[in-house]
Amino acid sequence: MRAEETEKPIVSLAEAAAKIVPSHLGDHLDVTRRAFSQVSWTWVKMFKESALSTLVDVPLSHIPGPLYEASVDWIIQCPVQTLSKLVSWTCDRILLDLATCGDKPPISSWPKSQAAHFVVLALVLRGKPDSLIGVLPLLWELPKYQGLDKLPLIVWMMAQASRGDLSVGLYSWRRNLLPLISNNKCCPLSMDLILQLVEYILSRPEALTILVNGGGVVEGERVVPLPSLEILLRLTFPTPFARGETTERFEAIYPLLKDVALAPEKTGGRDAMKHVLTFALMLAGEEGNPVLAKEATSIAMRSLTENIDCFEHWDYIYMNNLEASVALLKKLVDEWNNHFLRLSSSSSSPSDTFTVNQTMESFRRKNKRAIAEGGSICSLYKEADKYCKLVSKRLSPGGGVEGSMTCRCLDLIKSGEGDEESRIFSLAEAAAKIDPSHLGDYLVKAVRVRWCPEERLSRFTNYFVEALSRVSFPWVKMFKDSPLSTLIDVPLCHIPESVYETSRSWINLRPIESLSAFVLHAFDLILVDLEAQQGGDHSKSQVGVFVALAIILHSKPEALTTVLPILRENPKYQGQDKLPITVWMMAQVRGPRVLFNSEKFSNCKSMFGQSSKGDLCLGLYSWAHNLLPLVTVSNKKCCCIPQSLDLILQFVEEIMSHPKAPTILVDGAIREGQPLIPLPSFEILVRLTFPPRSARVKSTERVEAIYPLLKVVALSPDMAGGSNAVKQMFTFALRSGRKGIVTGNLALAEEATSIAIWCVLESVDCFEHWDIIYRENLEASVALLKKLVGEQKVYFLRLPSDTLIVNQAMEKFRRKNKKAIGEGGAICSLYKEADKYCKLISKRLSPGGGGLWDRGTTYNRRMSCEGREILTRKVSMDEQCLVLSGDWVCGDGGKWDFMIEKNQMGRMVRISEGMGFKELETNVFDEFKVDKGCFHVSLSY
Known part of the structure; x- marks a missing residue:
């Protein structure tokens, strides 16, 4: 500032404002700084000595109308973010000078320049009230804006914004000032100033219309949200000994603030009222303050009457807020005419009556169960049940209070004639x-x-x-x-x-x-x-x-999947009395066999007449995982009462009776990575099907009838878990086989051996695993070796490494046998028999040992290579002439050349030494190579 400007006489704010030309603002708003540079204004003293109502219009009461209008027109065009920064910067300047100079600075200091800051700040906050919203978080969080000395300026800023937008003013008060009261962070002077602001806002004639009818929302937030309403409730309805000097002032402003807090939103209003109900019931349930509980109950009543959907929400939180719910039910009955006349009027929606009725019925079921269980709060449930009956009665036709209510019957089903309703x-x-x-x-x-x-x-x-x-x-x-x-x-x-x-x-x-x-x-x-x-x-x-x-x-049907573990593990869903409904639920997913109750539909194909693959598979999955484990089998008997076993078998028989069940269940044996029939359930199934002769019961024949298909499903080639799962199945088979032999249950032993055969043919790794459990299951091992001697498939392994694994297993078995025979003992004869079979298998696997290269022998093979199916063909030996359908090990382990030949048997491969590749018709091969005497060939027919 130039020296000549500082020597000009001091003038009043009004005199300086009158000299400003409005058009200058169009060039730059900073004109206010020069215009008010000679104005002295001790604003701190003014705030201390004057009521807020007299300060709201300062300094803009001194600004000429044309100047104010020109300023606002210019401000409106500015982005809100820019104006928020201006508000923050201006506030900082004022507070900085205050901290530096105090209330009585030298004449040449800030009192002259601060007038401009106040004018600009007031113009911006009134012209664009939203600019304050972006500053509120800073005013709340930063220490430099906190303290009794800063509060007058903050309150004055909010008052300016309220002149432009009442909702913004009240929102600012609620957000930044009301929490100071609840946190006990303000002295009586601060409390008085905070109350002055909200009293000023609510005293405006248009406050009710703007704040309530506007939906009570600013920037997507409630002007008075539930946490703030709780603060207001506790300040307005304290316990009798906690009433203070400000309680009456809160009682005066509370009704309008309550209406703002509960004002229906234009969007999301239904959910908002449900939150209000939850909030009100929680407050009403607090002990020690009956006045607060009574007001909270009235708020809960308001949420019910303004949004009928709150009844359904009430049902969810009823038992967690029992005391408050009883009080609310009592109030509902006592003030029925005041609150629920619309439910019985001719203009009400039938679904409203329906909703209330259903809620009362749900309450009564909860009450009945709790009363039966007894307990310290049994009397509360009895009282609640009494009020529920009264509400239901008043909602019925002619059930109004003193005949004043004529509720019409809910028309959710077609009305009949005469006395059908009764x-x-x-x-x-x-x-x-x-x-x-x-x-x-x-x-x-x-x-x-x-x-x-x-x-x-x-x-x-x-x-x-x-x-x-x-x-x-x-x-x-x-x-x-x-x-x-x-x-x-x-x-x-x-x-x-x-x-x-x-x-x-x-x-x-x-x-x-x-x-x-x-x-x-x-x-x-x-x-x-x-x-x-x-x-x-x-x-x-x-x-x-x-x-x-x-x-x-x-x-x-998938809705049942995630429920199955809960039904299986939670004790409340277990027991003979629960089983029928559990089975009924599981039976629903496999589809009914009867068509709908519709004459025109009787000649059409029912979607359930042809149950989908997912339905049947899920039905069997449910049976195997949840029902079959209920049947535990001991050595002597089946530990399940006959009625339960009968129901469990009925269910699986219904599934198996479907004409396409074999195809659907075998193709869908793995469901979402899990087997339809897991190993523990399959073990139970085997023991049920092959019990000791003395333990056979009426249901055994029923299990025998369904077992073959269930076995195919359980022994799926795509078994979940791969080789490890097959090893587990193999272990079960050997142990069951031993148990059958030892106990004289030859049927179980034979079936277990057949399962073990499937395992070793499915995964050659089972031979290595067999070596680990060989001696502890010797009886079953001998039976399995005897079976393998006559099993031709074992000699047609796909890779040389497979043959090596089998040969090594036989050698390990022979070493164990030799050692045990040398030691002698009661079971020495078993080891001798096992050793005999091991020798035979090893001989069959050796070149010229009666395996693949025996002339005149015919076998069937099927293979797949990289997703291509190769048709099954006979492997016919005649002068070493084969039909190609897989991979074979050459007899002498040497390198063989080959060529294509066609004859009456189809495409042939003649194997001979010295035949060059140039004579091959390679176009008929998809893929081939010769490696260490093994032909790896893929040929499509």
Whole structure:
């Protein structure tokens, strides 16, 4: 600043502002700095001695109208980020000079220049209130903006922003100032200043319209979110001994702030009100402050009346907030006319009444179970149940308070005539009344209203629960007295095809995780209801749950997959009483054999009439992993009660009865990397099929009938785990074979030997593993060696290395035999017999030992090379002339040349020494090479 400028006389702010030409602002806003350079303004003293209401208009009350308008027009065009930086920089300048000079600096210092800073800051905050939002985090976090001496400036800045936008002003107050009160970081003077700001904002005539009707949202955040509402509640409704001087001031501003906090949002309002309900119930459940609990209960009531979906959410958190829920139920009953008149009016939605009714029914089931279990809070559940009954009664036709309410009946199923509403329907009759178009509209709404996937499925179930609410069904008796073959199709055989298709189309769009969670939840509900039916009562409440569960399992069988481990491991799902419903659930995924209840559909192919591969495979997977392990087999008997074993066998017999079961199950023997029949289950199956003669029971013949196909599935060439899995199977086979021989169970011994043969032919590595367990399973080893002597396939190994492995195993066995024979003993004869068979096998594998090169012998081989299938052909020996179909080891281990020859038997390969490659018709080969006497040839026919 030039010396001549500093010598000019001091003027007032108004005088300096009057000299500014508005058009100059168009060139540069910094004109204010020069215009107000001679203005002296001790703002700290002014803030200390004046109320905030008188300071809000300072300094802009001294700025001429045209100048203000020109400034705002220029500011509006600037980016918010730029203006936020300007606000931060200007605030820093003011606070820096304050820290340097205090409130009484020399005449030539900051008091003259700070007027310009205040004018610019006020213009920006009023012209672009959003510019303050970007600065709020800095004002809250940085220490340089904190302290009693800084607070007046911060409050003044927020007041300026509130003049431009009330929502921004209140948002700033809530974000940065209200937490200071809750954290006890402010003295009485600071508390007074903070309250002055919010009182000023709420005193504006347009506050209610702008803050409440505007949705209560700024920059995507609630102006007053739930944590801030909690602070307000605790300040407004303290315990009696904690009331202070400011309590009445909070009581005055609380109603409007509460309305802002609970204002319905334009987007996401439904979820927001659910959060409000959770928040209110948690507060209402706190002890020691009945005034706060009462207010929290009223907030919970408001969330229920403003968003009917909160009833369903209440069901999820009911038991975790029992005390508060009882108080809310009582309030709901006491103030029914005030809050729920709309539910019984002619303009209300039938689905609203339905939702409330279903919530009360769910509460009553929870109450009933808790009362039966007893406990210290049993009386609370009884009180809650009393209020639930009253609510349900008032929602029924003619059930209003003092006759003032005329609730109409929920029209979710087609209405009948005469006295149909009072009679009990059969399942088929009630299902026939379901309107598919109404169901479709209902499900579409479930998606549009932004419910989470779990709530959407709950709504889906509730529809059928209400539609079938007058159906009485004796589930327990049905499961006890009916074979599984008649239960598989229940209840879907009674559901119209159009209703099923509408449901299935909707279900197929739901995430599999949510469907799996629903399956488990529905099972829990059914189990609770089944316990209640033990006394003989027929259930009405769970018919709809059964229908919904069956539709979901049929539509998405995969929903059962992730539930299986839980059903297998959690004790609450185990026991004879739970088994029928468990089997029924598993049976649903393999598809019913009966068509839908639809005459026009009876001549069409049912999607379930031809069960998919995934359905049957998942059904067998469920049986082998969850049901078969329930049958433990000891040496003397099968440890499973006859009823359970019968049900378990019925299920697998239903699967095997499918005409395409052999093809589907063998091709799908591995499911997502896991075998349909794991080794532990296969072991149980073998012992069930081949028990000791004295332990045979009626079910043994049934197991014998299904065993051959199940064995093929278990012994899949693509066995999961590869060579290690085959070794484990081989170990089981040898041990079972030994057990059968020792105990005299020759059928088990013979079957175990056949399984062991499959293992060694499937993986030559089993020979090396056999060496490890040879002596401990000597009896079975002898039987297996005897079987191998007559097994021709073992002499046609694919690679020379395979032959080497077998030969080495035989040599190791012979050394063990020789040592044991030398030692003598009771089982010396077994070692001698084993040694005889080892010699024969080694001889057969040697050149000229009766193996491959014996003339006149014919064998069948099949191979694949790099994904190409080579057709099975006979290997015919005549003058060393073969049909090519695989890899062979030459008799003398020498290098052989070969050529193509055609005759009546087909393509031939003549092997001879000295024949050159130039005579080969190489175009007929896909691939060939000669390595160490082994022909590696691939030929496609």
